[in-house]
Amino acid sequence: MVVSIKTELCDLLGIEYPIIQAGLGPYCTVNLAAAVSNAGALGTISIPGMTVGPEIASEKIREYMHTVKKKTKNNFAINTPVGEHVPDIMLKTTDAYIDTVIEEREKDPDLKRRLVLYITSAGSPARYHKKIKDSGLLHFHVVPSAYHAKKMEKMGLDGVIASGYEAGGHTHLPNRAVHTFVLIPSVTDSVKIPVVAAGGICDAKTLVAALALGAQGVQMGTRFIATRESDFHINYKRFIVESGEWSDMVAPGVYGPARCLRNKGAEEIIKLEAEGVLPEEELNKLKDERLWASERDGDVVNGLVSAGQVVSRINNIPSVSEVIENIIREATEIIKKLNGVLK
Ligand SMILES: Cc1cc2nc3c(=O)[nH]c(=O)nc-3n(C[C@H](O)[C@H](O)[C@H](O)COP(=O)(O)O)c2cc1C
Structure with a gap:
């Protein structure tokens, strides 16, 4: 039996394997994105923060x-959290990211050909969807429910990334939490556009499960952070490897609850938010600074360390190509064995 781990998503995005590296803002992922694209999956450029202001936003995203264009010959994506009901500085920063990406792509035929997908997340992408589509980019949005997936299909999006509550980074409101195993089949039953599964995916078992639930592919965040090529500080990678079950917690992020690893920094943010003494803008800046501290300085005590519950299944720091090749090889074996059992 010949098994090929290919789906229509691969044709749509021009990639070999149905695996997307998640956007991991406010961290720089240029080396990670290039390594993922070079290994046959889709690397994603992340934004350097939602509070940096339009000038820094444009300058950094252009860079x-x-x-990434120089470091890989393959296709890649870009991610920006969006939302209309956000403080003015965040709206201006988001506008700058999206306008700069579209303008820069228009000027550079190679960039236009290979930067194929805009992944938006967080709030509604309504303000940006037409602009993104008119530029020729494919547009996927990250959704936490079948309800939101249907809205995105109606809006005209090309695909959705359904992300379960266990995911790292921004996650669901606690009273609206849907975990990956329930979310993915709900979404795949609800829409006809391609669905990518996210949240808790790190290996062949979880890839095959996602495909069995009807997804066209997977998006992985935490797994890719703990790789040799990833741009993250080694302390961050080690913290992921050393963490296990119950190491994670949910703290207030810039766009609502965000999953991170339990430490002094996260406990402090919870306390500051509850006390309500800092104005929203100042608190958001502090959250971004704490996020940068963990990655830039390796301060995994006072910094915020975003990661998913899947840390309990991540025990090593391999190269990106090892992660991807192992997943594809082992997925093939799992599918063959399932076929053998189910006669
Ligand atoms: C450090 C970190 C930063 C993240 N930043 C973003 C971001 O900027 N934009 C976004 O759409 N999602 C962000 N996420 C969520 C990921 O894109 C992805 O959906 C999530 O990591 C998937 O779950 P997993 O960590 O279990 O693989 C972030 C996640 C982590 C762990």
Whole structure:
């Protein structure tokens, strides 16, 4: 029996394997994105923060796009959290990211050909969807429910990334939490556009499960952080490897609850938010600074360390190509064995 781990998503995005590296803002992922694209999956450029202001936003995202373009000959994506009901600085920063990506792509035929997908997340992408589509980019949005997936299909999006409550980074409101195993079949039953599964995926078992639930592919965040090529500080990678079951917690992020690893920094943010003494803008800046501290300085005590519950299944720091090749090889074996059992 010949098994090929290929889906229509691969044709749509021009990739070999149905695996997307998640956007991991506010961290720089240029080396990670290039390594993932070079290994046959889809690397994603992340934004350097939602509170940096439009000038830094444009300058940095332009630099990131050209760096990744030079480091890989394959296709790649870009991610920006969006939302209309956000403080003014965040709205201006988001507008700058999206406008700069579209303008820069228009000027550079190679970039236009290979930067194929805009992944938006967080709030509604309504303000940006037409602009993104008119530029020729494919547009996927990250959704936490079948309800939101149906809205995205109606809006005209090309695909959705359904992300379960266990995911790292921004996650569901606690009273609206849906975990990956329930979410993915709900979404795949609800829409006809391609569905990518996210949240808790790290290996062949979880890839095959996602495909069995009807997804066209997977998006992985935490697994890719703990790789040799990833741009993250070694302390961050080690913290993931050393963490286990119950190491994670949910703390207030810039766009609502966000999953991170339990430490002093996260406990402090919870306390500051509850006390309500800092104005929203100042608190958001502090959250971004704490996020940068963990990655830039390796301060995994006072910094915020975003990661998913899947840390309990991650025990090593391999190269990106090892992660991807192992997943594809082992997935093939799992599918063959399932076929043998179910006669
Ligand atoms: C460090 C970190 C930063 C993240 N930043 C973003 C981001 O900027 N934009 C976004 O759409 N999702 C972000 N996420 C969520 C990921 O894109 C992805 O959906 C999630 O990591 C999937 O779950 P997993 O960590 O279990 O693989 C972030 C996640 C982590 C762990």
